[in-house]
Amino acid sequence: MANAPDYLPIQQARTGSPAAWDAIFSRYQLPLYAYVCELVRDPEASLDIVQETFINAARHIGALREDAKFSSWLFGIAHQKCIQRWRSLARDETLLAEVAVAPPSGVIDDPAGLLIRKEQEAEFMNLLNSLPPPQRSVLLLHFIEGFSIEEIAAITGAQPGTVKSRMHYAKKALRILIETKS
């Protein structure tokens, strides 16, 4: 994970310490918002989802078994909120449906290793936004927090193999973009 060395006072948060929750929320508020906003594409709704995620996390921290899995657990709550929102908006369920893809053969790169030039930033975001939500979700989780395949599978409720294939095709599309533009 990209931010693994961060110290998070999870034990204190379990006892309901406001200071501990403040530190945790400070650490995650922007990555969580960015993830939600890139998925639902509605800033106001994204703020609501972040707030609900914080409240749910504080209420149900007892359900978290391992402190080390806190970040994936937190993103999992936010992901479920996004799905609830999609469903409440009666969007086409096919948005969440499986994208039929073959299993990948390549190895997934380090998210910090991929560097994008300033002039490519807009294209990068356009490409990200053009991906179907399942692929976009996988790629966002990988880029924002550096989650592993297993962690992304736990967050999204998908099979690790499915996550792997989504990641592969999303990255392949990204590489094509970077190579053609450079």
Added chain:
Amino acid sequence: MKTPRDIILGRHEEAVPALDAIRERAVAGIAARRKSDPGSLYGFVEFLLSLRWHAVAMSVVWLLAALLGAEESPRAVRGTATAGAAPALPMAGILALREYSEELDEANNPPPRHEPPPVPHACADPRRERERSAIA
């Protein structure tokens, strides 16, 4: 050159003040819930934490007491062994107990009394006899 993370987060920097406000509200809610619900787990945990130094002090006291007790008992055994000339034999103790139980039995069930036969006055005091004969 930027990483994808920098690009994605950079696009949402303007939301930080709103996120700060959300965070403050959420933390205030946690603090309020903690204060208003002292009987909950939070209150219980805080109560336990407040007792931790008392518990440590009591543990130290009990540990000292246990250590002193452990040192005292072998010394006491050694003291009795050296003070006496010789340790009492178990057989002597058994004998003393048996004697004591016999005494108790006797006290509880006294043996039937045999009246001693009346002593005949056959042999009178010869001095008195002599005095009587002299008066006569």
